[in-house]
Structure formats: structure tokens, C-alpha cells
Amino acid sequence: MKIDLFSLRMRASRNGRHHSGAERIVGGDEIEATTATLMARAMNYSDGDAHEVHCSAERLDPATVHYERLPAVTTLLTADWQTGRRAASSLLCRAGVAPVVAAAAIHLLASGPGPGGTVMRGAIIMDAVSGNRLEPDAGRGIRVSRMDLAPPQRQIIVDKLTIAGLKHHRVREALVLAGKVLSAPGVVAELCWSDDPTYSTGYVSDPKYGYQRITNLKPSGDPSGGRVFFVAPAVSLPELIDYLERQPVLFDALGPISPPQKLESDNA
Numbered sequence: 001m002k003i004d005l006f007s008l009r010m011r012a013s014r015n016g017r018h019h020s021g022a023e024r025i026v027g028g029d030e031i032e033a034t035t036a037t038l039m040a041r042a043m044n045y046s047d048g049d050a051h052e053v054h055c056s057a058e059r060l061d062p063a064t065v066h067y068e069r070l071p072a073v074t075t076l077l078t079a080d081w082q083t084g085r086r087a088a089s090s091l092l093c094r095a096g097v098a099p100v101v102a103a104a105a106i107h108l109l110a111s112g113p114g115p116g117g118t119v120m121r122g123a124i125i126m127d128a129v130s131g132n133r134l135e136p137d138a139g140r141g142i143r144v145s146r147m148d149l150a151p152p153q154r155q156i157i158v159d160k161l162t163i164a165g166l167k168h169h170r171v172r173e174a175l176v177l178a179g180k181v182l183s184a185p186g187v188v189a190e191l192c193w194s195d196d197p198t199y200s201t202g203y204v205s206d207p208k209y210g211y212q213r214i215t216n217l218k219p220s221g222d223p224s225g226g227r228v229f230f231v232a233p234a235v236s237l238p239e240l241i242d243y244l245e246r247q248p249v250l251f252d253a254l255g256p257i258s259p260p261q262k263l264e265s266d267n268a
């Protein structure tokens with residue numbers, strides 16, 4: 001049976017600034033209920049409710065949908081954010097990011113990569129060797145869009161993530177976003193931590209080791225955050241951006257999930 005698939009996108013702002021957003025791909029019969037859920041999320045946000053919300057539904061051509069498997073998930077428990085950032089840096093280097101570039105990217109996210117030291121709405125694209133920033137607009141960045149769990153497998157994947165202790169929609173959505181980024185041509189690794197001051201777990205992902213969560217990438221209360229997509233020097237930028245922003249990707253299988261591991265602090 002063929003089901004019609006729709007890309008649902010929610011964008012909310014508050015005082016003219018980006019507030020929250022979400023990406024879903026659902027069957028035609030789920031549009032109303034899912035839109036209501038996204039609207040409720042924008043209105044019950046931890047940083048206050050949105051002032052303006054846009055929700056859109058766009059029918060997808062089923063022939064354009066790519067199907068992928070989610071990356072493997074590991075969790076490193078780190079005692080403090082300094083240890084967490086050192087771990088992030090070494091995972092990025094293992095993935096093929098030059099050491100100075102990894103350090104510069106961490107510093108950039110911490111200091112605000114948008115105009116005037118602000119948080120960006122989307123992601124930085126960075127050459128993994130030279131460290132050059134390649135995204136066309138340093139305020140907007142690149143917005144990864146049109147990805148979700150495949151509707152027929154959605155509930156079983158959500159249930160398995162819940163059993164593994166990864167129940168929150170924040171984790172699921174970050175895993176799906178990271179999975180799409182890793183499936184893109186020329187991507188070497190990703191670095192991410194949230195701009196939510198109350199949430200300091202972030203991740204490094206790469207095609208070989210998958211989605212590597214790190215419990216501390218910033219001090220609690222810190223409003224910094226963002227994403228850096230590290231790419232090979234030979235990448236075709238227009239092709240990469242089109243894939244990330246426009247090509248629909250659905251995940252129909254979970255990768256392996258490892259139990260959390262403690263990272264001993266340095267000199268231990």
C-alpha cells in the first residue's frame with residue numbers, strides 16, 4: 001500500500017528572534033494531530049511561549065525519499081565540561097578533523113558563531129582541514145530539514161529508544177538530524193551542543209563511530225550552543241546544501257545502542 005508522505009515543519013519566534021523549530025515527515029492522516037503537537041510544543045517551551053508560529057505541510061514525491069539506518073549510539077559520562085570538551089576534541093580528530101580546526105570549532109560555538117557573538121539559527125559548515133567556514137549566511141547557517149523516523153517503524157524505534165533511556169524528543173530529534181548529516185556526501189564529522197542553558201549534553205558524530213553523546217559540553221546555565229558540520233575539502237557545497245535542506249530522508253531501523261561509559265578525568 002502506498003501512503004502519501006508530507007513534510008511538516010514548525011518555526012517559532014519570540015520578540016523577533018528564533019525560538020524553536022521541528023521537522024517531521026508523516027502520513028497524510030497524521031497531519032492534523034502532529035501539527036497540534038508541534039504547536040503545543042512552541043507554546044509550552046521552557047524559555048517561554050512563542051509569539052509567532054509557522055507550521056507548513058508539503059507533500060513529498062515518494063520516489064525522492066531516501067531510506068537510512070540510524071547511527072550507533074554511545075554515551076560518555078564526563079565529570080565536567082572541560083573534560084567533555086577535551087573528549088569532543090579527540091573524537092573529532094579521530095574522525096579526520098585537523099586538531100587546530102577541532103579546537104577552533106569548539107571555541108567558536110562557545111563564543112557565539114552568529115553576527116555579534118549570537119547563536120545561529122542553523123549550522124556552520126567547516127572545512128575539516130583548513131577550518132574555513134563555508135556556509136553562505138553566518139546568521140542563518142544551514143538548516144537541516146525533511147527527515148524523520150519512517151512512519152511504519154516509528155513506534156517500534158521510539159519504544160526501543162525509551163527502553164535504552166533515550167525517551168526525550170530532544171534526543172530522538174538530534175539522533176535523526178545527526179543521521180541525516182552523516183548520510184550526506186563529504187561529511188567527516190559533526191559537533192553539537194544545545195543553546196538551551198539547562199541542557200549541557202552534546203555530541204560528536206562521525207560515519208564510523210556514529211552518534212557519540214558527551215554528557216558535559218558546557219557549564220550549566222551557559223546559553224551558548226550550535227552545530228558544526230565538518231566536511232572534506234573536495235566537497236561540492238551546492239550538492240551538500242541541497243541534500244541537507246531539501247532531500248527527504250526517513251530512518252527505518254535503529255543502530256546498536258551501548259550503555260553509558262564513564263570517562264575518567266585526565267591524569268587519573
Ligand code: WAQ
Pocket residue numbers: 119120121122123142143144145170171174177192193194195196201202203213225226227
Ligand atoms: N539544522 C541545522 N542546525 C540546527 C537545526 C537544524 N534543523 N536546529 C538547530 N540547529 C542548530 C542551531 O544553531 C541551534 O542553536 C543549535 O543547533 C542547537 O539546537 O542528549 O537540543 O535544538 O543526545 O537546542 C544534543 C544532545 C541536543 C541530545 C541538541 O539542539 C542528547 C539540541 P538545539
Ligand code: MG
Pocket residue numbers: 194195196
Ligand atoms: Mg535550541
